[in-house]
Every structure is written in C-alpha cells, then in structure tokens.
Amino acid sequence: xxxxxxxxxxxxxxxxxxxxxxxxxxxxxxxxxxxxxxxxxxxxxxxxxxxxxxxxxxxxxxxxxxxxxxxxxxxxxxxxxxxxxxxxxxxxxxxxxxxxxxxxxxxxxxxxxxxxxxxxxxxxxxxxxxxxxxxxxxxxxxxxxxxxxxxxxxxxxxxxxxxxxxxxxxxxxxxxxxxxxxxxxxxxxxxxxxxxxxxxxxxxxxxxxxxxxxxxxxxxxxxxxxxxxxxxxxxxxxxxxxxxxxxxxxxxxxxxxxxxxxxxxxxxxxxxxxxxxxxxxxxxxxxxxxxxxxxxxxxxxxxxxxxxxxxxxxxxxxxxxxxxxxxxxxxxxxxxxxxxxxxxxxxxxxxxxxxxxxxxxxxxxxxxxxxxxxxxxxxxxxxxxxxxxxxxxxxxxxxxxxxxxxxxxxxxxxxxxxxxxxxxxxxxxxxxxxxxxxxxxxxxxxxxxxxxxxxxxxxxxxxxxxxx
Amino acid sequence: xxxxxxxxxxxxxxxxxxxxxxxxxxxxxxxxxxxxxxxxxxxxxxxxxxxxxxxxxxxxxxxxxxxxxxxxxxxxxxxxxxx
Numbered sequence: 001x002x003x004x005x006x007x008x009x010x011x012x013x014x015x016x017x018x019x020x021x022x023x024x025x026x027x028x029x030x031x032x033x034x035x036x037x038x039x040x041x042x043x044x045x046x047x048x049x050x051x052x053x054x055x056x057x058x059x060x061x062x063x064x065x066x067x068x069x070x071x072x073x074x075x076x077x078x079x080x081x082x083x084x085x086x087x088x089x090x091x092x093x094x095x096x097x098x099x100x101x102x103x104x105x106x107x108x109x110x111x112x113x114x115x116x117x118x119x120x121x122x123x124x125x126x127x128x129x130x131x132x133x134x135x136x137x138x139x140x141x142x143x144x145x146x147x148x149x150x151x152x153x154x155x156x157x158x159x160x161x162x163x164x165x166x167x168x169x170x171x172x173x174x175x176x177x178x179x180x181x182x183x184x185x186x187x188x189x190x191x192x193x194x195x196x197x198x199x200x201x202x203x204x205x206x207x208x209x210x211x212x213x214x215x216x217x218x219x220x221x222x223x224x225x226x227x228x229x230x231x232x233x234x235x236x237x238x239x240x241x242x243x244x245x246x247x248x249x250x251x252x253x254x255x256x257x258x259x260x261x262x263x264x265x266x267x268x269x270x271x272x273x274x275x276x277x278x279x280x281x282x283x284x285x286x287x288x289x290x291x292x293x294x295x296x297x298x299x300x301x302x303x304x305x306x307x308x309x310x311x312x313x314x315x316x317x318x319x320x321x322x323x324x325x326x327x328x329x330x331x332x333x334x335x336x337x338x339x340x341x342x343x344x345x346x347x348x349x350x351x352x353x354x355x356x357x358x359x360x361x362x363x364x365x366x367x368x369x370x371x372x373x374x375x376x377x378x379x380x381x382x383x384x385x386x387x388x389x390x391x392x393x394x395x396x397x398x399x400x401x402x403x404x405x406x407x408x409x410x411x412x413x414x415x416x417x418x419x420x421x422x423x424x425x426x427x428x429x430x431x432x433x434x435x436x437x438x439x440x441x442x443x444x445x446x447x448x449x450x451x452x453x454x455x456x457x458x459x460x461x462x463x464x465x466x467x468x
Numbered sequence: 469x470x471x472x473x474x475x476x477x478x479x480x481x482x483x484x485x486x487x488x489x490x491x492x493x494x495x496x497x498x499x500x501x502x503x504x505x506x507x508x509x510x511x512x513x514x515x516x517x518x519x520x521x522x523x524x525x526x527x528x529x530x531x532x533x534x535x536x537x538x539x540x541x542x543x544x545x546x547x548x549x550x551x
Contacts, residue, residue, distance in 0.1 A: 370509075447517060448519070
C-alpha cells in the first residue's frame, strides 16, 4: 500500500481542514447531514479499521448514503470501486474478480453476488454514528470508475483522487456561499466531479434522487439556494421542459457529457440571464479537459491549443488528451490500452474545424455507413437542431434493401409546433429536409423525418443511441 | 385505398427526384425503374419514406422479395403488401 505521495489530501482531510463548515450540508431527498458531523462521525458503523487497506465495492441504492461512504472511505481503503446505479447484475462477478474486491459497502439488505470470493459485508447508513477509530494514517486510495464498454461488459478505469480532482481549485472556498448540485448521479464521472468540488472546497451539495421528478428536484434545489449546477444537455432540456426551471437561480451553469448545441445554450441563457453558462469536455478516461465560456457552440482553437495543464491535439480526426487528470489505465488482465506511447488518451470523439471553431462531429464508433459513405449522426443532428421549430433530434440508422443503411431522424418539436395541423407537419418535414439539403451531402440527408413526443434518455443523462 | 398507395408513390417519386435534382421520366406502368432517372440513393429514400407514411416495407417483410423491374411492379408490390 502506498502512502500519500503528492499534495492531495484525502477527502476527509480536506473537509476537516476547510475553514468553516457551519451551515454546510449534504442534502438528499430523504434528509441531510451536516458536513461538520460527517467529519466527526461515521456512516459505516465505525468499521474503518476493518476496511483499512481493502478493495471496497461501493454498491448502493441511494446517492445520499454513497456520498458519505465515499468521503469516509477515501484515505482508508486501498481501492474504492464505484458501482453505477444501472450496472447489470450479470457483470458484478466480473467487476468483483477484476478489482479483487474483498469488502462490499452497501445500503441494501441482501443481494445475490454470483462470486465465490471471501467477502466482508459492511452496511452503510443515512445516520451518523460516533467514530471509534483513528484516521491519522492516510493512504492513497485507488478509485475505480466503471464505463460501459461497446460489448456491454464494463471497463474498470483506474484513477486516484489527485487525477479525479486535478481540475478543482481547493482555494475556491473563499468565494462566499456556494451550493453545488448536479443532475448527474455521483456514481458516474460527471457527478463525482461535483461531489469532489463540494467536499474539497467545503461547500454544500444537493443530490438528486431516483424517486423524485425533475420538477420536485428543482424545487428542492431552489429551496437550498443552489448556485452552481451541472448536467448533460439532455438533462438540461428536461429541466427546461419541466416547468420548474425558474425554481432555481444559479450563478454557474455547466453542460457536459454530450454536444451542447446553440439552441440549448440560448435557452439556458434566457432562463438564467445572470448565470455564467459554460460547456465542458470531460470523460471518465481522459479526465476534465476544457471548458468553453463564450456562450457559443463549438470550441475556439485557442481552447484546444492553450488550456493550462492539459495538452490536446487532433489526430486522425479525433481529440487526444494528455494531462495529470487522465486515468492511469484500465484494470484487468486483458484490458485494452488506455494511453498511447506518448501518454495521450484517444477520446474517440471526432472534431472538425468549421468557420474558425472546432465542432464535435460524433463518436468514431457511432458512424452510419450509407452505401459505403460514412455519416456521423451528430453532424446531421446539429443541422436539424438549427431549425427554429426543433427542440432536439436523434439521427439513427435505418436498414434498407437498396443501400444497406440510410439515415433517418427522430425529431422532437418545440411545444408550440407540436399542436400544429397534420398537413403542416408534412410541410415542416419538407422544411427540415430542405435545411439539411442546403448544408449536407445528399447521402447525409435524412430519408425520413419522424416527429416523436420525446427521446429516450439513459440513466447517464445522455440520449440513448442504438445503432445496432 | 389502392389509389391512395399509387398516388402516394407517384408524389414521392416526384418529390425525391426534385430533391436529388434527378430528371424523372413519365411514370407509366411499363417504365423500367433503372430508366426512371432516379439513382439508388433516391430509391432508398423513397422506400424509407413509404414505410413511414404507409407503415409497410415490402423489402424487409419478406426474404424472397423480387426487386421490381418496372414502375408498375413497384406499385403492385406495395399494393399487395398492404392487403
């Protein structure tokens, strides 16, 4: 086991040394914990000594208990494996074997493990108990985040708290009353970033709950006076459609995880005229890379060329990133290679330079093949989303007897346009096709435009793309 | 119903030819599709749009579908599939 080698204190240590935690809380739908109590107590029934140096799988039903368990475990466990809420149980044995898990921390009563490894079961609680163990020795805990691989088997991504927190300025505590929140689940990279921001700077955090509607969450977030909040463009669209977006009055609005188009940026600007609105790029593997703060879609080249502490380049069309925030590797005997020989992570996100700005053109592996020609769905969506009646769109593959595949689009209209007459819909379809035809090659133009009431959004907060 | 399918097909041929800047031959029943002036991408688009408008794709619903030779074959394929 390695002891702390860099200047990154554990979460618990950072919280303990924060200046004044009075009135600062972790807020869940089911209650709250004062950060001061969290430093003094335990939500793991005082079993810290038993967990010391172990590989701990945190498998919780509830984000609220997850947050306090993670803060307590960092610096104690040899390894923390953060299990996302939607991990299919059939993959659990693989995760447990690969990460050599020997403790499971959970707020669930019982579950089938499907693994024969000897295992300690440690419950975690919503309530704080008195801590009866010593925390003076700190270890560098390895953090394992899971991402879904293309075959469905999760990939285990190895981080340290230092790499996860590389983009966080611990000195930003001085900025007055900051209350963090996120639409993300904190068991994913995007949400964990917000938990770490709150914990390392000693600020309150409002967590979402699976049992709560977007409108109820926004009302609760508003009652705690949330100032800084993050989410995917899909989650923000849902917030704007919930009718409760005006319940919060944030100073800082962050979008990440999907391409932020000009439409969503403009709508957030008019909903929150006083807020700093930015879209950012981060991934579990590549870490937090950059943010764009000028309110426009796309990325100015200077951001790629000149972001402090992060080296970026575009090679074979895709964005490559090297920084201290990238993951170390994938865990496992037959795991794929994460970094190239020079330490760059290939994000697989394709960038194109258009009109002086870089734009994401989609994922390398998400391309649709139309008669031998390649189409990125995101490139077509970007054009459709420019139509004034369109709220959001999803471009997908449609099998076809003639060309193999064709491109079709599912389009969600803005509320006003949804009530239009049927013959107007035909005109609107033609209008959208015309717009595509003006800016795209003919094989990229959707063969059909289907108007749908909504698009499916996964638990990760991203639109579900199914090109299989 | 049958006239609706024919008129839908005629209007889609016209619409797609215009969109793709193809010059469309007069749509008689004995017109060979390869002589119609439409390219393969246009045909693919027509088949996809017919599916979304009529709810039928005769090319995917049966494995032994013979690809139609004339415009009349094409219309009959859809009319039969709709029955």
